[in-house]
Amino acid sequence: MAAQQIDKGCDPPVPLEKQREVPSHDHQSMKFIKTESVGGLPTQKPYADRLAAPADRVITISVGVQGSLLVWDPLDAIVLQRNYRIQGASMGMHPRVPVQDAFMSLPIALMPEEGAYLRDKQQARFEDESSLVKMPTLMDVVKFHDARKVQVSQQDEIYDKLRPRHFDLHRDVVYSKYLRELQEAAAVEGVKLPESPDDLWELLRARLLAHPDLQNQVVNVELPTRSWRAQMGGLKMAEIAFHYPETSKERCFYAAYAALMDRGFSVTSGSNYGADFLAFKGDPHLVYSSYMVKVINVAEGDSLDDYLRLGRVATTAKKALLWVMVSEDLLVEFCCSKWSLMK
Structure with missing residues (x-):
């Protein structure tokens, strides 16, 4: 040309x-989420992990039903911007913190010109993501609702276990907001409050945990979430040609x-x-x-x-x-x- x-x-x-x-x-210093189990409860712990990827890595691009080009792999996203000078557009959710999390911002959407340029440089392969889209059968709908009930029940159990822990983590906030209210209630009822700070905290904590409507206004319990894309990481999609x-x-x-x-x-x-x-x-x-x-x-x-x-x-x-x-x-x-x- x-x-x-x-x-x-x-x-x-x-x-x-x-x-x-x-x-x-320094894309390599991005923080990622590592899922661990503490006390039988799944937790998410941020950690800094320097990612290493070959400079000539072939980018995997998923082609959607309407021709959208999406990059889901974090390593692909890093190599795409750092080595190939292709930025794309971040389509995912961003955390409420100053430092962007690469997992939270995936997928990256590419313009057709970007996908074709990578193809001509032999730096990309294309997968048919539209093969995942199908109309559910009646049996699929029933299985989905059953699985959803199980997931909701599991989330409720995790919430009940994590709730006391979050009260302890936000002890100062709870004290400043509800200690005076507890003292006024004790004065009206004629109850003597414990003098020990630990005993006083246990009493306040027990009263708040006994009122579900009130406790939800104190702290937000962060439940671990799962990415459907991460769960289907082992799924192999057919490789297709990209005509553009x-x-x-x-x-x-x-x-x-x-x-x-x-x-x-x-x-x-x-x-x-x-x-x-x-x-x-x-x-x-x-x-x-x-x-x-x-x-x-x-x-x-x-x-x-x-x-x-x-x-x-x-x-x-x-x-x-x-x-x-x-x-x-x-x-x-x-x-x-x-x-x-x-x-």
Whole structure:
């Protein structure tokens, strides 16, 4: 695929060898959840574990019913961003803590261009996740409800065992909130409270545990959860071929994406800015995007309205506008523009 150099009005991207010198997020130091058993109760304990994965690891991509491309494996997600400069979009839940947990943010959704680029570089394999989708039979429905009743019963048992432990963990909070109320109730009833702090705590704890409606307002009991994806980790899905691009528009977009990636950019979706892509000169975790990218099919052309609209947005966002023009032969040319007042 041939392409011309970017216009001199815009700085070139950081070369690949230079990008490796730029400090990036230490994905290997992410905290993961390790499930253990303490006193017969399943608990979740965070621990820091440095993950090691080969630099040329083949990424496993699950293809959904509607063509969605999802990466579920944490190691794949790390290698994808650290080694292949492909960010994707985090689709999972994030914890309420400053440090993101990779397990909580999985899966990572990929654009079709990202999946095709990995395929052409022989860095990905595709699995047919749609084979897991089927209409349940009456027997499946009955089995599900029976299994659900067992799970709810198990959760209730775990809750009853963990509840006293959580009261002890939040002893100071419970004291500050309910000690005065206990003293007032004892004065009304004419009951003398114990003088020992430990005995007083046992009395307060027993009164709260005896009132289910009240105890739920004191502390939140965190029950261990299970990931359906982790449980089906041993399930083998059929490997399939990923056919993209197929239409003229898709071929045009993929040619533009591949040309930017081959020149050392990190490329993500530009839908938030009304553009086709965003191009980063370095690690997207550390730097802002330098260019809003608009892909133009030379055979179809483009309108002046698009130029004015994108130019205004790019100036407001302090980015340059990179026009990627793709011919019918998939030859790529670049043109960079900045409005005059933009520095």
